[in-house]
Amino acid sequence: MSSIMVYLQPIPVRIWHWLNALGIVTLCVSGAQIRFPEYVTLFGSYRSAIMLHNTAGIVVALSFSIWFFYYKFVADSLADIYIPKGSDLTTGLFRQVIFYFFAYFFGAPNPHHATPESKFNPLQKSAYLAIMFVLMPFVSLTGILLMNMGPMREIVMLVGGLKILVAIHFLLACSLCAFIFTHVYLATLGSTPLAYFKPMWSGWEKVEHHGTEHSH
Amino acid sequence: MKHGSRSLLTKHSIIMAVFIVACIATGDQSRAAEFSFGDGTGKNEACIACHGNQEKVDSKNYINPTSFGHTTHAKFGCTTCHDTIASNHPNGKSVASTTRCDDCHGDIITQYSASIHATKASCSGCHNPHRVFKPGEISAIEMNKQCAGCHDTNKITASHAQWLPQAGVHLGAISCVTCHSKAENYVITIYIAKRADSDPEQKPELASFEELKKRSGSDSIQYLIDRNRDSYISLDELRKFNRDSANQDLYLKAILTPVKPTHSFQTFDNRWDCTFCHASGPEIMQTSYLSFPEQNGTFQQIAVEKGAAMDALHAIPNFYLMGSTRNGLLNKLGLLIIIGGMVMPVGHGFFRFLSRKNRQ
Numbered sequence: 001m002s003s004i005m006v007y008l009q010p011i012p013v014r015i016w017h018w019l020n021a022l023g024i025v026t027l028c029v030s031g032a033q034i035r036f037p038e039y040v041t042l043f044g045s046y047r048s049a050i051m052l053h054n055t056a057g058i059v060v061a062l063s064f065s066i067w068f069f070y071y072k073f074v075a076d077s078l079a080d081i082y083i084p085k086g087s088d089l090t091t092g093l094f095r096q097v098i099f100y101f102f103a104y105f106f107g108a109p110n111p112h113h114a115t116p117e118s119k120f121n122p123l124q125k126s127a128y129l130a131i132m133f134v135l136m137p138f139v140s141l142t143g144i145l146l147m148n149m150g151p152m153r154e155i156v157m158l159v160g161g162l163k164i165l166v167a168i169h170f171l172l173a174c175s176l177c178a179f180i181f182t183h184v185y186l187a188t189l190g191s192t193p194l195a196y197f198k199p200m201w202s203g204w205e206k207v208e209h210h211g212t213e214h215s216h
Numbered sequence: 217m218k219h220g221s222r223s224l225l226t227k228h229s230i231i232m233a234v235f236i237v238a239c240i241a242t243g244d245q246s247r248a249a250e251f252s253f254g255d256g257t258g259k260n261e262a263c264i265a266c267h268g269n270q271e272k273v274d275s276k277n278y279i280n281p282t283s284f285g286h287t288t289h290a291k292f293g294c295t296t297c298h299d300t301i302a303s304n305h306p307n308g309k310s311v312a313s314t315t316r317c318d319d320c321h322g323d324i325i326t327q328y329s330a331s332i333h334a335t336k337a338s339c340s341g342c343h344n345p346h347r348v349f350k351p352g353e354i355s356a357i358e359m360n361k362q363c364a365g366c367h368d369t370n371k372i373t374a375s376h377a378q379w380l381p382q383a384g385v386h387l388g389a390i391s392c393v394t395c396h397s398k399a400e401n402y403v404i405t406i407y408i409a410k411r412a413d414s415d416p417e418q419k420p421e422l423a424s425f426e427e428l429k430k431r432s433g434s435d436s437i438q439y440l441i442d443r444n445r446d447s448y449i450s451l452d453e454l455r456k457f458n459r460d461s462a463n464q465d466l467y468l469k470a471i472l473t474p475v476k477p478t479h480s481f482q483t484f485d486n487r488w489d490c491t492f493c494h495a496s497g498p499e500i501m502q503t504s505y506l507s508f509p510e511q512n513g514t515f516q517q518i519a520v521e522k523g524a525a526m527d528a529l530h531a532i533p534n535f536y537l538m539g540s541t542r543n544g545l546l547n548k549l550g551l552l553i554i555i556g557g558m559v560m561p562v563g564h565g566f567f568r569f570l571s572r573k574n575r576q
Contacts, residue, residue: 035547037495037539046490046539050381100564105571150384157411157467161458161533167546174550178557185561 008116008205012070016063017200023060027053028177035170054147061140067132080117082132084125092122104189114205131179135172142169260284263294266306283347283513297345317345324479333481337366353514355407355507356391356471357422363392369419379488388420389535390472395487399474404504404525405517406454406532408440409469420469425509431462437508438518449506449520455530470504470525470535494539501525501540504532 009017030053033040043049071078084092095111100123104110112121120128142165145152149162159165190196199205266272268281284290295301297315317339318325328334339345342362364372377383394402408423428437441457442449457463472493486492504524505517524531528543535541 034494034538035542037491038497046494047379047381050490054381105567105574107571107574147382149382156534160529162536163527163529163533166536167528167543170546170550171553174553175557178554181554181557182560185565 003206005204006114006116006207007203008114008119008199009203010070010075011203012066012074014200014203016067016070019063020060020067023056023063024176024180026056027060028173028180030056031170031173057140057143057147060136061144064132064136064140077117081119082125082129084122084129088122088125093126096121096123100189114207127179131176135175135179139169139172139176142172260290260294279346280513282511286353286512286514287346287348289345289348328479328481331479331481341366347513349514351474351477352505352507352517355422355509355515356405356473357407357420357469359391359393360387389470389537391474391477393477393481394472394474396481396483397474397477398480398482398484399477401475402472402500403475404470404501404532404535405473406504406506406520406524406535407469407471407515408508409467411465411467422469422509423466425511425513428509438506438516441506441508442518447518449518449524451521451524451527451531454520454524454527454532458530458533467534468532470532472537491539493537496540498526498540498542498544501537 029040030043030049033043033049034046034053037046037049043052068078071081092112099108099111110121112118114120145156145159145165146169149156156162156165159168187196188194195206264279264281264284267277267279268284270278289297298313300314321339325339328339373383373387376387380386393399407420408428410421410423410427425437428440431437432440438447439445441453443453443456444450454468458468502522502525504520506520507515507517510516525535525537525541526543528546
């Protein structure tokens with residue numbers, strides 16, 4: 001069985017990914033301190049937690065912009081990589097679900113093979129579509145509004161008030177937090193537990209021929 | 217006989233003396249009515265006849281009869297304080313007074329004298345004795361306006377912004393005395409504010425009695441929200457007010473106010489710590505009152521159902537005190553979502569472990 005190295009994750013994508021990862025984890029923990037200050041005091045004073053949360057929020061919003069700019073205008077592959085095709089929805093999703101929840105336990109290979117043009121399996125595409133086009137923009141937007149309550153008060157009123165804005169921000173943030181657990185776990189489903197972590201650091205993925213897993 | 221003549225003389229003398237005293241007394245009474253000062257029993261009509269009429273006195277000497285009539289000072293009467301009024305008033309010099317605030321308010325003066333504010337302003341610097349109210353009878357907005365009389369709002373916002381994130385939002389949601397006076401307890405007071413032409417953060421503008429009266433018609437303003445007229449505001453009534461399209465130009469402005477502000481004005485060390493409010497816990501945020509304007513210039517408070525500030529969405533849509541007004545239902549929903557994210561690692565991981573030999 002031979003293997004080749006494929007350059008799967010270009011530098012802008014890796015920078016975005018790790019900035020995003022660090023930012024979202026920071027946001028989750030500092031957000032927990034902001035909402036439950038009696039129980040979470042990891043970042044010291046409440047003010048520190050607020051400042052950190054705001055800073056991390058700006059970093060994540062900027063890294064999201066890097067991601068969008070790179071895929072849309074530099075690589076021009078945003079739709080190809082993130083939008084599920086017809087076959088993905090009709091058969092691909094089902095095949096991938098069967099793999100993860102049944103075939104995987106019997107040692108069957110992953111039906112999807114990652115390439116630079118098609119990095120994600122149909123299940124990933126659907127999940128990332130929701131995360132990158134719904135969760136991330138809305139959690140960023142609600143966060144920006146909450147950071148600028150004074151000048152953006154009228155927009156907040158249009159949304160229905162501060163309470164609704166906070167509720168949306170909180171539930172979206174919980175969804176992102178939930179995603180992290182699933183995302184990190186799925187990243188361990190490679191040929192080795194670290195097989196999918198390495199490409200996101202170095203850019204290169206070792207792709208083995210003759211039916212082994214290539215995607216998480 | 218001699219004895220009888222003496223008795224008659226004595227009787228005449230007594231009658232004469234009584235007559236003279238009666239004449240003097242009658243003369244004094246007629247002069248009191250002529251000079252228009254109050255009679256000290258709460259009837260200040262004589263004084264108010266001129267001082268309550270803007271056409272008769274200048275603005276400096278004008279006293280709003282409705283506002284003054286509501287005060288405890290009015291019950292004592294004008295001459296209780298203005299005790300050295302000249303008998304030829306109003307032709308004489310201005311109304312003098314030897315009465316001092318600490319004649320009655322000694323405890324407060326002692327407390328105030330110890331504060332850093334004492335050297336900056338006297339009692340009348342903040343309080344108009346002809347227009348004084350109990351703490352709940354004056355809106356937090358008006359209290360803040362009194363502070364703004366000396367403390368420039370822009371400078372205050374700028375100085376707070378040096379350490380306080382979103383200073384404008386904070387200053388619009390609390391009364392100055394919430395942080396700068398030592399009070400033991402706090403409540404959330406809800407006012408009816410106007411959306412148009414106002415800066416809800418730094419210069420919120422409350423709807424006036426007249427403006428709200430136009431809406432309520434012959435009814436009390438209270439019934440604009442208290443729809444079942446039980447003098448108690450339920451969360452449902454708050455929600456209905458917020459959802460009513462007729463109220464689109466209004467909003468409920470909630471402000472954190474001290475229950476009983478003191479005169480010990482200073483910047484307390486614990487107020488620099490955000491957790492003083494933000495980690496005060498949901499319990500302290502349960503109590504709130506609806507405060508609406510009355511015709512006499514005061515505000516009346518009605519108790520609101522427990523937990524208005526904690527309501528997830530619609531009770532007070534624009535009041536949120538991070539950390540302390542978190543909604544329990546949303547907390548549980550958020551926890552369920554996060555647990556949902558752990559289902560895959562835990563459930564799949566369990567079967568993965570059991571089936572590990574199949575992949576070797």
